[in-house]
Amino acid sequence: xxxxxWLLSTLLFFTLTAPGLAxxxxxxxxxxxxxxxxxxxxxxxxxxxxxxxxxxxGDEMVVDVYTYVVExxxxxxxxxxxxxxxxxxxxxxxxxxxxxxxxxxxREET
Numbered sequence: 001x002x003x004x005x006w007l008l009s010t011l012l013f014f015t016l017t018a019p020g021l022a023x024x025x026x027x028x029x030x031x032x033x034x035x036x037x038x039x040x041x042x043x044x045x046x047x048x049x050x051x052x053x054x055x056x057x058g059d060e061m062v063v064d065v066y067t068y069v070v071e072x073x074x075x076x077x078x079x080x081x082x083x084x085x086x087x088x089x090x091x092x093x094x095x096x097x098x099x100x101x102x103x104x105x106x107r108e109e110t
Contacts, residue, residue, distance in 0.1 A: 028089055029051075029054075029061075029063065029086070032084070032086060032089075032090075032091050033049055033051070033063070033065055033084065034049075035091070036082075036084065036091055036094065037049055037067055037069070040067075040094075041067075041069045041071065041078075043071055043072055044069045044070060044071050044072075045070050045071065045072055046069075046070045047067060047068065047069040047070070048067070048068045048069075049065055049066065049067045049068070050065065050066045050068075051063060051064070051065050052064040052065065052066060052081075059087060059088045060085065060086070060087050061085075061086040061087075062083055062084070062085055062086075063083070063084040063086060064081070064082075064083055065081070065082050065083075065084060066079065066080070066081050066099075067079070067080045067081075067082065079099055080096060080099065081096070081097050081098070081099045082094055082095065082096055082097065083095045083097060
């Protein structure tokens, strides 16, 4: 009875924790987004970003993020929206999507 209990406990533990090990941690995600904003807006005097949503599958993560950037000589912050593809903890692709409320963005149907 005891070996069966330990086996089931071990399997349950790995089932619940293993998927989380493949994803970028919260601190890594913040570092990745911060690095993207700093590289994309090198002349910004200040910036802020907000994560709207994240979706992941295996080691791939798609992050929907808004950026608010104040550049030199600009009285108003620039507002942008991006989808970031993060694979194995590295930023691999970026797509800028419209901020307007009329944007026709939908989930991919499979």
